Amino acid sequence: MIDVQAAIAANPALGRVARAEETVWINPLYLPVEMTDGLCQLVVPDAAIDDAEARLARFASFIRRRFPETEPTGGLIESPLEDIPRMQQALEREYHCTIPGRLMLKMDSHLAIAGSVKARGGIYEVLKHAEDLAVAAGKLSLTDDYARLDSEEMRAFFRQYTVQVGSTGNLGISIGIMSAALGFRVKVHMSAEAKQWKKDLLRSHGVEVLEYSGDYSKAVAEGRANSEQDPMSYFVDDEKSVDLFLGYAVAARRLKKQLDDRGIVVDAEHPLIVYLPTGVGGAPGGITYGLKRLFKNNVHCFLVEPTQCPSVLLGMATRQYEKANVRDFGLSGKTHADGLACASPSSFVTRVLGNLVSGDFTVADANLYNYLRLLDSSEGKRIEPSSCAAFAGPRGLLTLPGSRDYCAAHDLTEQVLNNSVQIAWATGGRLVPAEIWDQYLATVLD
Ligand SMILES: *Cc1c(COP(=O)(O)O)cnc(C)c1O
Numbered sequence: 001m002i003d004v005q006a007a008i009a010a011n012p013a014l015g016r017v018a019r020a021e022e023t024v025w026i027n028p029l030y031l032p033v034e035m036t037d038g039l040c041q042l043v044v045p046d047a048a049i050d051d052a053e054a055r056l057a058r059f060a061s062f063i064r065r066r067f068p069e070t071e072p073t074g075g076l077i078e079s080p081l082e083d084i085p086r087m088q089q090a091l092e093r094e095y096h097c098t099i100p101g102r103l104m105l106k107m108d109s110h111l112a113i114a115g116s117v118k119a120r121g122g123i124y125e126v127l128k129h130a131e132d133l134a135v136a137a138g139k140l141s142l143t144d145d146y147a148r149l150d151s152e153e154m155r156a157f158f159r160q161y162t163v164q165v166g167s168t169g170n171l172g173i174s175i176g177i178m179s180a181a182l183g184f185r186v187k188v189h190m191s192a193e194a195k196q197w198k199k200d201l202l203r204s205h206g207v208e209v210l211e212y213s214g215d216y217s218k219a220v221a222e223g224r225a226n227s228e229q230d231p232m233s234y235f236v237d238d239e240k241s242v243d244l245f246l247g248y249a250v251a252a253r254r255l256k257k258q259l260d261d262r263g264i265v266v267d268a269e270h271p272l273i274v275y276l277p278t279g280v281g282g283a284p285g286g287i288t289y290g291l292k293r294l295f296k297n298n299v300h301c302f303l304v305e306p307t308q309c310p311s312v313l314l315g316m317a318t319r320q321y322e323k324a325n326v327r328d329f330g331l332s333g334k335t336h337a338d339g340l341a342c343a344s345p346s347s348f349v350t351r352v353l354g355n356l357v358s359g360d361f362t363v364a365d366a367n368l369y370n371y372l373r374l375l376d377s378s379e380g381k382r383i384e385p386s387s388c389a390a391f392a393g394p395r396g397l398l399t400l401p402g403s404r405d406y407c408a409a410h411d412l413t414e415q416v417l418n419n420s421v422q423i424a425w426a427t428g429g430r431l432v433p434a435e436i437w438d439q440y441l442a443t444v445l446d
Contacts, residue, residue: 002328007318013402014317017362018329020307022392024361024402025317031355033296043352044245046293052124052246053253059127061147063113066181070112077119079107081258084424086378091395094374099394101273101420106255108427109383114174115430116339116384117248117283122174124247125236126163130182133161155183162187162233166220168279168338169198170428175236176207189223191216193334193341197433215333216280216342238280239322240348248286252294255423264421271298271412273422275361275393277386278303280342281312283427285349292356300410302403303360304389306335306368312353313360315345322347336365336445339386339428359406363392366445373441382437383429390424397422 060075
């Protein structure tokens with residue numbers, strides 16, 4: 001059991017978190033990467049990220065053939081990086097804040113196939129599982145053209161196997177669509193927060209959707225138990241999967257190329273500051289890890305979680321990891337940010353990120369819709385409410401005392417910040433149906 005009062009006494013930021021205020025927690029265990037290098041190489045070596053990148057390249061010909069929308073990227077699932085200067089000005093005007101540097105949007109909200117950041121980790125893990133099975137059965141070799149996986153014979157082979165996952169929605173969509181495309185049977189165990197349109201979309205792909213009244217941890221536990229009973233079933237475990245993490249980590253190399261193509265240099269004088277909406281921690285964890293390996297001390301990664309559901313923050317701050325639950329701090333875990341509604345965090349990510357993440361901003365649900373409208377009106381871009389959490393970062397960085405002190409402590413002077421690139425990582429949106437956008441745009445909370 002966590003001693004909440006002692007935790008709050010030791011760190012006043014946790015008092016604000018427990019009162020569900022919008023705030024920032026700065027990671028007291030953040031270290032220069034030189035001091036984490038040995039451990040990182042041991043736990044998730046750079047070679048494992050190379051291997052994940054190579055695997056995605058092997059599957060590109062299959063993906064391109066099966067999902068023609070990926071034709072422009074040659075079968076790679078990658079999203080645009082865009083300047084959003086009008087949003088930057090709109091945020092400054094609306095919230096009387098200063099946002100230095102160049103504000104950009106990494107649009108994983110518009111990733112092909114799954115329409116969310118889950119297209120990275122979720123799809124990667126399904127591909128890896130398919131490759132492992134097919135190679136072991138002598139039906140595929142690593143040097144083959146993987147386009148041949150798009151055949152009746154291979155679909156019949158994969159049809160013997162089941163893939164299962166617990167999901168608040170988007171992970172189920174990425175796993176469900178790719179598993180079904182390969183031929184697997186798929187079961188997605190959905191938590192109570194999952195939106196109806198996400199369940200409908202999955203069923204339209206032939207996915208079996210099981211619904212539970214409990215929260216996300218319950219859906220994961222049910223899925224895990226169900227899968228363990230079936231030797232032909234594989235469970236994608238969002239609370240501890242290293243393969244998911246690797247799929248996400250590849251994002252960093254892709255981002256570097258996009259920055260290079262624009263002539264954007266990242267160094268001590270021109271740092272990168274990244275804000276990632278966070279649920280159980282897998283997606284932002286893998287991306288942060290990849291970014292820190294590449295850009296070292298010149299990238300500063302902040303997570304963002306709902307004020308009622310900051311589970312990764314609490315898992316790291318209390319060092320109770322997956323044992324932390326937002327309800328221990330008197331928070332409900334309920335949030336309109338369905339993709340971030342995980343009351344307990346990933347065991348793997350809260351440990352791996354312990355010295356790498358700079359901090360964690362919290363965001364009130366009402367602001368998710370305010371940011372959603374502001375991005376729509378200023379830039380004509382639409383991203384789902386969970387995704388909009390990212391904007392709490394650039395808004396808060398120089399407004400909240402905690403992050404201001406972080407900047408001062410890490411040589412992020414006014415001049416350096418003016419030369420920085422700040423990236424709001426948009427994590428979902430493309431598959432939202434038109435009538436749901438109307439609802440989102442009209443939602444005004446207290
Ligand atoms: C899943 C999700 C996240 C966060 O990913 P985790 O791995 O749960 O931390 C963020 N935004 C959206 C839209 C998501 O679906």
